[in-house]
């Protein structure tokens with residue numbers, strides 16, 4: 001399995017079209033493409049993408065190898081290809097897209113990392129809870145009866161983005177700005193696969209969608225720089241560590257570096273908002289789980305706003321969030337490029353190969369998860385998790401480049417779910433039931449519509 005092992009088998013290839021490989025199939029079938037490829041070819045296969053190719057790996061022990069044990073061979077995030085090709089013009093040298101783990105990455109991680117650590121969280125959670133409280137209270141829902149149709153995505157996005165802007169930049173962000181960023185980000189993610197083709201065409205040549213892509217990037221930049229300009233350092237009392245990121249960045253980085261970091265961090269709102277929206281959708285479809293969550297929330301809080309200390313007494317709600325992140329991980333793969341020849345599970349991986357760790361396939365692996373398609377938060381109960389492979393659940397990635405805001409995201413998501421459950425009861429919308437998707441285009445096009453009605457105590 002390791003780099004010292006010998007290659008013993010050939011790798012199956014997925015891809016049927018000349019020049020384009022499997023891209024047409026991938027764009028057309030999205031979800032089923034990956035599940036079928038995994039079922040047909042096993043845990044490791046080669047993806048022919050026409051202009052480029054990838055080795056896709058789908059077992060927790062592969063994640064262990066690529067992201068942890070042999071991580072030094074996989075420090076390169078894949079150059080100007082893959083997800084990175086789509087995000088690079090947007091986040092540039094921001095922490096999430098810095099390519100090679102050199103001193104440059106280390107100093108950025110040292111700049112950003114400490115502000116998100118557990119200790120720092122304690123000081124900001126109560127303020128976060130108040131912000132979330134104000135937002136969830138205003139969701140439009142029927143006082144009684146069958147419930148009002150509610151697309152939870154924009155509401156959750158507003159709660160998450162407002163909290164993030166307030167805590168990171170000490171600045172308010174308007175609903176209009178949030179909608180502009182969301183639409184632009186949507187546009188960028190929809191361009192992802194085409195962007196991979198475009199990455200081999202010189203940037204000065206016209207390419208379908210390229211102009212709109214540039215416009216979308218301009219919109220995000222415009223909004224983020226506008227918010228940062230409104231920064232009010234006097235609000236630092238609530239989250240001094242997070243606000244310090246930007247102040248330190250101002251001292252250490254040029255204007256471009258500051259912009260890249262500010263954009264890179266605010267975009268973290270998207271995956272979090274989508275995860276929480278899917279969690280609400282899953283609760284709506286599983287009334288018994290929702291009931292168990294009501295019992296926990298009501299027993300601990302009895303209607304009051306949660307505090308940092310309360311979260312440890314609300315483990316079931318956290319398990320709901322973890323299970324939603326398992327079933328629909330918003331970052332559905334992470335990409336690396338092999339620096340030297342390697343062998344993964346008996347398959348030769350030559351230097352220069354792009355390797356993608358398929359998070360969503362690992363999360364649905366039938367050899368690891370019992371009935372993987374079933375929504376079952378109890379699978380994260382300590383007694384059922386103890387013997388599970390440590391890389392079986394990796395929505396935040398793993399190893400040194402794992403998500404810098406993992407605990408922050410879990411805390412904010414936990415708070416939003418708790419507040420929503422205190423106030424509302426959710427049921428599937430009678431006419432609009434979205435198909436649960438691995439977030440191939442992060443934001444579900446048709447939204448996540450639910451029937452929501454106010455709870456008596458809410």
Ligand code: HEM
Nearest residue numbers: 095096265268271272331334395396397401403404405409
């Ligand atoms: C549910 C929410 C989130 C998910 C599922 C998520 C997922 C991920 C994943 C999978 C990675 C690793 C990428 C790789 O290995 O190539 C990552 C890295 C990162 N995330 Fe998140 N993320 C979330 C929220 C956030 C938030 C809220 C922020 C910012 C406030 C953020 C900032 C970052 C940064 C800066 C990195 C790069 C870290 C490094 O390379 O050193 N993420 N995230």
